[in-house]
Structures are given as C-alpha cells and as structure tokens.
Amino acid sequence: MRIAVVGGGISGLVAAYRLRKALGPTAELILLDRRNRLGGILRTTDIEGDPVDLGAEAFVGRRPEIPQLMRELGIADQLVHPAGRRPLVWSEGVPHPLPGNTLMGIPASPEAMSGLVDAETIARIAAEPNRPLTWERGSDISVGALVADRFGEQVVRRSVDPLLGGVYAGTAGSIGVRAALPTLAAALDAGARSLSQAVTGALPPPSDTPVFGGIRDGYRVLLDALRAAADVKVETDTPVTRLTRTTTGWQLDPIGAVDAVVLATPAPVTAELLREVAPEAAELTAGIELSSSAVVALALPQDTALPDNSGILVATGESLRAKAFTLSSRKWPHLAAREVALVRASFGRFGDDSMLSWQDEELIQAAVEDLTTVTGADINPVSAVVQRWPGGLPQYAPGHTARITELRAATADLDGLALAGAYLNGVGVPACAASGTAAATRIAERLT
Known part of the structure; x- marks a missing residue:
C-alpha cells in the first residue's frame, strides 16, 4: 500500500x-x-537560548486529543498548565479585567460587563430577557449581529471581538454563531427565550480541570x-x-x-x-x-514591570496596532523561571493584511510602543523575533x-x-x- x-x-x-x-x-x-x-502554523524557535512558540502556544486542555497523543508518544511529562492569572482588556485607553461568566465574551448577566461598558449598555443587557427573541431553528448569523442586536455594539467591540480575534484572527462580524459557539446555537434551537437565557444554558459547568494546556519545550x-x-x-x-x-x-x-x-x-x-x-x-x-496575522516575540529584561496578568486583549476601535499581548512569563510558570521575560504581540484581523508588508523593524517597533502604552512599563527588548502567518486561519x-x-x-x-x-x-x-x-x-x- x-x-x-x-x-x-x-x-x-x-x-x-x-x-x-x-x-x-x-x-x-x-x-x-x-x-x-x-508544522504548518505551529513553529517553535529559540529565543535567548530557550524554545518559544511563534504560532499557537496553548490548546484547550479540556479536550482529550493532545494529552492523549502526548501519552501515546511518551512525552506526557512535557504537559504544562497556565498559572491561572486572568487577562486584561484594553478599552477606551485604559485596562479592565476580562469579564468572567461569559461565553466567548457574551455575558449571561449585566454584572459581567460592569466597568467595561456604559450605564446605557448595562441597562440594555438587564432588560434583554424581556425583549422578544426571534430565532429560526437551524439558522445562522454572525456572532456580532446577534450580540449587537441584543446587548449593543459596546459588548461586541469591548468583550466579544477581543476573544474571537485571538481564536480566529477575525471579528464577531466575520464569524458565525453555529460554528464558533455550537452550545449557544443549540440553546437557541432548543427555544431559549432570550440571549441571556441561551448563554446561561450554554456555559460549561464548573470544573477544576485547567482550561488550557501547553508543551514545556x-x-x-x-x-x-x-x-x-x-x-x-x-x-x-x-x-x-x-x-x-x-x-x-x-x-x-x-x-x-x-x-x-x-x-x-x-x-x-x-x-x-x-x-x-x-x-x-x-x-x-x-x-x-482566510485571515492573516503576525506575531512578534519579545525577550525583555527579567525585571521589566509587566502587570500580573496572563495577557492584554485589545478592544476593536482602539488606536493601537497590536490586537493582543500574551504576557508569557506571567501566564506560564515554566517560562517565569527563565532569565528573560517573554511577551508575544499579535497583529492582524480579518480584512486587514497590512502587517504582512511591514518590515520586521516596523512590527517590532509597533509592538514595543503599544506594549509601553498598555503597561506603562519601560520596554527595552533584549531580542525580538517576527513570524508572519499569511492566510493562517480560516474564517x-x-x-x-x-x-x-x-x-x-x-x-x-x-x-x-x-x-x-x-x-x-x-x-x-x-x-x-x-x-x-x-x-x-x-x-x-x-x-x-
């Protein structure tokens, strides 16, 4: 054969x-x-003598495929988990805690959006269960259209877009409900009377199992x-x-x-x-x-004053060029032990491939300037690596x-x-x- x-x-x-x-x-x-x-869009390179992933750097740990593969291949000792720190969302020029009790940024209650959106939007979320919901079983629309209609544009731009951007390098307007959020589509198909009720029904049950996993090297x-x-x-x-x-x-x-x-x-x-x-x-x-993206991995002095968070997501419409930062040395305990602090800056959303034509120096400079803005720290890279991913993620x-x-x-x-x-x-x-x-x-x- x-x-x-x-x-x-x-x-x-x-x-x-x-x-x-x-x-x-x-x-x-x-x-x-x-x-x-x-490797496709998975790539590991060495920065300051140690391995760093320039594509995906984590996987959903509650799915069995990768841990099972690692056991079969005899590399289960390489399995690591994040430290448990939460990310921030940069919106309206200031950082906010990433809302909890949401489904890919879609809230189940107005309390989840407190401090991130204005009072009018909070009131709209609170009143949403009382508004008639029209949903045809088996239908599909963009996540952005559904959430904007029920909760308003601020929820889309400040909560949903940053999370979907990390998964698909897209926006809520380019991603459909049924493919990206199948449990939400199922709740709507089952007759949920509001989006709030559908999100509540679609949220995963509480679990002590780490949400994400990674590979040490x-x-x-x-x-x-x-x-x-x-x-x-x-x-x-x-x-x-x-x-x-x-x-x-x-x-x-x-x-x-x-x-x-x-x-x-x-x-x-x-x-x-x-x-x-x-x-x-x-x-x-x-x-x-397809959507394109780019990653800039920065090695910084170990004492750089980074916030005690796993990362910083950027809301849609902000003046920054980066869409997200992974504070890798804060997120992963095994990386915290290295002699440098590691940060990954991500660029690119669906419909914007401009970062592919930037010179490496331009991308690195943008990463440094934007990271300085969102952290307030003095950012002086020891070294930096650029990785472009043309057409890397399907929409x-x-x-x-x-x-x-x-x-x-x-x-x-x-x-x-x-x-x-x-x-x-x-x-x-x-x-x-x-x-x-x-x-x-x-x-x-x-x-x-």
Missing part, C-alpha cells in the same frame, strides 16, 4: 501517525509539504514525536500540483500513483486539488476565506457548518480520499488533530 498525506501541519502529521498505527510497518507513507519545514516536541512515530517519508519543498483518479487509486503529481490520499492542506490549496475530481467540493472549499462565517456538511457529501464517493485541516470542524490544535484522526480512519477502513 502506498498512501500520500499532503500537508505537514498538525492535521497531516496526526493522519500519518494514525495511518502507521492502523496499517503497520509495511505501508509506504509519504508526507509532502510545499514549505521547507513541517514548545510544539516542536510534539511535531518531532509524531514524525518519528509515523515513520513517514517526508518530502518538503514539494508542492502537489495535480490530483486525478485512476482505475486503481490516485495519481498525484509529482510523486505518481498512490492507493489513497489525505489532503491536509489549507482550504484554497484543497480547492485547487479537488478541481478536476470533485468540482462541487472545490467550489465549496474555495468559498472559505468560520455564518453558514460554515452547512458548507462543511455539503463538502462531506460532495466527497463521500471519492473512495480512498479524505480531508483534514483547520477549515473543517475547528481551528484549534485539538480539533485539527481530531480531523487528522478521522481522515486516517476513513482511509484505513477503505484499505483494510
């Missing part, structure tokens, strides 16, 4: 690993990536372990240019005939590869838009879940082909790992 996995991000690496476990040592597995490295530990366990032939700097069907399997240019293919590629690349074999699926995939627009259902149907009869990636059922690392596992399962069932 000869199987190709196209795309060497976490989705593709997990798919290769699961295929190896399912098919055994005799299967020929080939992993191709157009870049010169594996960075994601490259997981990526390297997956590659080794998959025992896969890796071909980087190798873009796949064409995919066609044959009487016995698939033809994949430039590597030739294979029995099966996993496409773990970004949505636009997947669309191009599906163009000949599944035109309808190609059109559906091509309709998924889960209204109707996304229906689009993916149609895509699944349009590729259901493509025997020996499976899809994986962040554009399907979640942009987080656990969701990507789950998509890789599902793709491998589909292929293994066909081949065995």
